[in-house]
Amino acid sequence: MLRNEQREELQTAMRQTKDKRLFERYQTVFLHLEGKNNVEIAMIIQRNRATVGEYIKAYKKEGITGLRMGISTGKPHRLTIEQRAELAEIVTTKTPADVGFAPYTNWTLALLVSLVKREWAVSYSLRGMSKLLERMQFSHTRPTYTLANADPEKQKTFKEETFPALKKAIV
Template identity: 55%
Template structure:
């Protein structure tokens, strides 16, 4: 296809591009074909010159197909599938006290982070751990209230015996 045909093809593609990022790629190549330099294009679309070069090279190799958006997988997980399976099993079948967190009977995001750090030496922020647990199909809730006037002896018995037994049964 000649240069004028390529320009017309890109104009048409830009008309029907529904995704902003795809439109930007078409625009970058279009501007290149009508005579702008990569540096000028980078300033116009607010991208790096190297990015513009990537778009142009992709177009030269594969045409419009080369500019289509692919899947961006993101950063690889810090935990392997086996480690995630172990984490899931521990959180769903044990209380924190069972795995060495004394006087803890509810899992929190902070405890899950501490467990992962201790077991596999991987640091997670609270937010990232929330994402990991969500990916495993788990959710968490916050306590809604505490009983300030409750009998401390009964509370201690509940935490140490009753609640621990109920939690283990799930």
């Protein structure tokens, strides 16, 4: 009798859900209650036997609510919040030469990878550093060069007033 109620509950849940993965979990338990073994179920839903076993175990432990999926937190960040804040401060207020990369005046992904490795002993690939900067709301552009015929007074105003104001607006 109990098994019939469980099957009806699962059938109702399968009809109501729009989530494909949750449907798969309900279907797995339903097939188990229908008498199928884990190998047969695994072939039907195209998952491995261990996954099928986990779904059934979760159902036996907590019922239908045990089949609901939790929120995946993802892999932890390599740099702490404080380290990321310090990196942002360095990038926005200092040049590479200011922090020990003497011949360079513009930040590049390679320089930032070296800086993070040196300061916090954390390795990043160039693509990983690019993604980190994107998550930190930074954008990158190719450096532009100062023109020889440019107005020195306008350049001075830009360096001393306009550019620092732009940096503050970004952070």
